[in-house]
Amino acid sequence: MKLLRILSLFTVLITSTLTAQNKQITLEEIWNGTFRTDGLQALHSLNNGKQYSVLNFDRANRATTIDIFDYKTLEKTKTLVSSADIEQIPYFTDYTFSKDESQVLLATEEEAIFRRSSLGKYYVFNTKTGETTLVTEDKIQEPTFSPDGTKIAFGLNNNLFVKDLNSGKISQITTDGVKNKIINGITDWVYEEEFSFVRAFDWNADSNKIAFIKFDETDVPEFSMDVYGQDLYQTQTVFKYPKAGEKNSKVSLHIYDLKTNSAEVVKVSKNYEDFYIPRIKWTNDPDVLSAQFMNRHQNQLDLWFVNASTKEANIVVAENDKAYIDVTFDLTFLDDDSFIWTSEKDGYNHIYHYDKNGKLINQVTKGNWEVTSYYGYDEKTDRIFYQSVENGSINRDVYAIKLNGTKKQRLTDKTGTNNADFSADFTFFINTYSSSDTPYLYTLNESKKGETLKVIKDNKDLKEQLKDYQISKKEFSTINVNGNDLNMWMIKPANFDSSKTYPLFMFQYSGPGSQQVANRWNSANDYWYQMLAQQGYIVACVDGRGTGLKGADFKKVTQKELGKYEVEDQIEAAKLLGQRNYIDASRIGIWGWSYGGFMSSNALLKGNDVFKMAIAVAPVTSWRFYDSIYTERYMTTPQENPTGYDDNSPINHVEKLKGDYLLIHGTGDDNVHVQNTMRMVEALVQANKQFEWMIYPDKNHGIYGGNTRLHLYTKMTNFINRTLGDKL
Incomplete structure (x- = not known):
């Protein structure tokens, strides 16, 4: 009896161990935070070089804190700020120190505008006195301490303002700001998205001058999006969006002198007809401003030094490239x-x-x-x-x-x-x-x-x-495609048997300078790929020509022909992988988001004898629909390069559709407009091609919020199982 009990217990232990190691990943776990990693939020090194600060959430007090840690011991030395001690602030979401660290700017009630821009209420916390002061009752943009810590400049209603922290006085330094016409010191939509900055103003070292860029977007065409919301009638969001070949904002550079309360336009000796100012930054000299000017084709970049006192301006670095220059x-x-x-x-x-x-x-x-x-x-x-x-x-x-x-x-x-x-x-x-592990x-x-x-x-x-x-190892290798050794990763089922054949599901992004084959820890998508591997799929990713970190020639080969060489590489890679005895060449699918959706659509259409199915999320379907700065950087304008735009846009190849196609978009996408999908749908309908599609009301380019991601990935998983998993 005793021996039987021991054997029974041993059997239970072995069974539970095997069961534990075979636990299946679920979509609910991926999107409810089960696999979330722990990190350091808003890390800031203090001036003394001996301490650093991080943003924490005190769950016991339900308060946000800025905690100070010692580098040598890693011990917490103190809590600098806690929202529990500030009556006006239930919590804050970010913080910025003044240069001497005697004051901290706390961000509250933040609300997103576009990808990088937001509005919020901001408070100044004095680290010496503990006093907290609201900057203004209005929700503002990009509040920034002057280097001497006595003032804050910020954007409000397309104008710039300065608050004197000693007197509390707020001065308006520009007055011509008008929505969808003139913006002072804050970037327009396309600069924010493609030059990746929002604050288009900068303090000089002496805190007595502010340089800023003015955007005149009067002639930029408008784009509108219906917002369906919860009310009886929908509303509209209308904003300026320059599509490829259309008019951009006219930009000008200005320097405001706080002593004279006046602004002057910066004039340079070179005659720029249609140009960008993608960066401004004061040098250590309080009178010398650096400004980068770039032509519309983005293959010429001039770094100017402008003397605010003498008005003299000189080019100190001039770069030229046959394709484009990355800022x-x-x-x-x-x-x-x-x-x-x-x-x-x-x-x-x-x-x-x-x-x-x-x-x-x-x-x-x-x-x-x-x-x-x-x-x-x-x-x-x-x-x-x-x-x-x-x-x-x-x-x-x-x-x-x-x-x-x-x-x-x-x-x-x-x-x-x-x-x-x-x-x-x-x-x-x-x-x-x-x-990866x-x-x-x-x-x-x-x-x-x-x-x-x-x-x-x-x-x-x-x-x-x-x-x-049941986690599979992500295997890194290279694959020789069209004469190039391309980086690749592959995830196989944990119980992989080389004598069997498996369906192949490929992921890629493929945009210029991007990288998806990287030796780093899992993203949410990686857990999805593991889940698919558990279900019997092989998942692979290949970084083709045009992607980054392998030199300019490899990256810029796609110039003027976005979607040509990248698609050729994905099709050829799929063919080569399909020749492996453990991959079923009749069951190969591909998916991608944004540029990747553009690519997966093209791959299914141009590689209709290779790919059985494709999923395209928020895809560009014609480069004529996308913004000027990004598209023209790689394609010049559609007026100059019409065949480059049209020959490689999926909307012009719908008659080639043979496989299963799932098209997904959010109606609130300010970046890749749902227009891309609507026009693609109409083209497919007129070509009498059957397909599936899903629209997410009011969701932006990221398609998230509430249960949205869970619903999206459930839909994609079901589609994969229906189109590739028929023999699993």
Whole structure:
């Protein structure tokens, strides 16, 4: 009897262990936060170089806090601000220090406008007195401390204002702002989306001048979106949106002098007819402003230095490219007024050092690899810190190098994706590491050699939790497609049997300079792919020509023909994978979102003998429908390049449809308008082609909110099972 009980208990233990290891991932778990990682929110290194701050939520008090930690001990030294102690503020969502850290700007009641822009109420918290002051009763944009901490500039109703924090007085410094006509100091829609910034104003070092860009969008065509909401009648959102080849905002650069209370237009000697100002930034000299001017084709970029006192303006760097130039935020001014600049003019993105007059001192980094982030320059040790893909294009590491380009050091030793956040004095850095099988690991490292001092967060609980699930390894490799070795990952079922055949489901994005094959921790989609692998699918991703981090030639080969070479690569990759004895070539599908939706649509149409099905979420269906800055960067205008626009747009190939096609869009998409899907639907109908589609009312380009993502991924999973999973 005793032996039977022992055997019975042993059987139960073995069975429960096997069951635990075979736990299936569900869509509900993916989208309810079951696999969420723990991180550091709004990390800020304090000026003393010995402490850092993070944003936390105190669940016990249901309050937001800014907590201060010691670098050496990683111990919390104090709570600087807690919303529990501030009667006016139930919670805040972000914070910004003044330069001397005596004041903190707290963001509350934030509401999104577009992808990067928002409105909010802001409070100034004095760290010495504990006093909290509301900036203004209005919801405002981009409030920014002056360097001396005595004033805040902000945008409101398309105008710029300055609040004196000592007197409390608010002064309006522009008056001509009108919705959908004139914007001062805040970017228009297309600048925000494609040049990735919202605050188009900047304080000088002496806090007595503000440079700003004015956008005259009077002649820009309007786009409108119906908002269905909950009321009896729908409303409309109307905004200016320049599509490819249409009129852009007319931009001008201005400098406002707070002493004279007057603004002057900045004039440069070069005659620009149709141009952009994608970046402005004051140098360390309070009288010298830097401004980047770019032609509409975006293949010429001039860096100007403008003297606000003498009105003299000089070009210090002029770059030209046969295709286009990527604008970055890497311009950094050193104490001697020389500056750091990144450029891919030698074929790869690298760091350059120029003197204050624009004379090249030296190219700091060199090689057939890309610099992916510039972190800063430490004057004490004469070292530049940066991130690059020197250790393989799917990996990223942190490096240090002397300003003259010597004594390069790799400061991270784990293969995968490393990203550093340096202390203000560059003594320490917090490294965020992950790989395809290691969740985010936060460590404290010293910057001299990169030695790891302590672990801050390791997400071990998540890794332990995932042991209960049937997880497959993400396999990285390359595949030779159309004469190029392309990066690829593949996820096979955990019980993979090479003597069997499996359906193949391919994912890609494929946009210029993008990367999806990267050695980093799971996104939500990766758990979905694991779920599909559990159900018997092989999932693969191939980064084709046009994607990033493999040099300018590889990236820019798609110039003037978006959707040609990228689609050829996906079709050929699918053919090659279909030749493998464990893949069923008759059951290959492909999906993508945004640019990826454009690609999956094209792949199904142009590769109709290869792909059995495709899912396109929020796709561009004709480049004629998309915005000017993005589209013309790669295609020039439709007036100049009509065949480039039309030959590779899926809306012009609907008659080729043979397989199963699912088209998905949100009606509130301000980026890739639902017009793309509506016109694609009409073209398919007139071609008498059957397909499926799903519209999400009032959802933007991300298609989320409430149960939306769960519904979306349920719909896509059901479609995959119905079209590819018939033999599973």
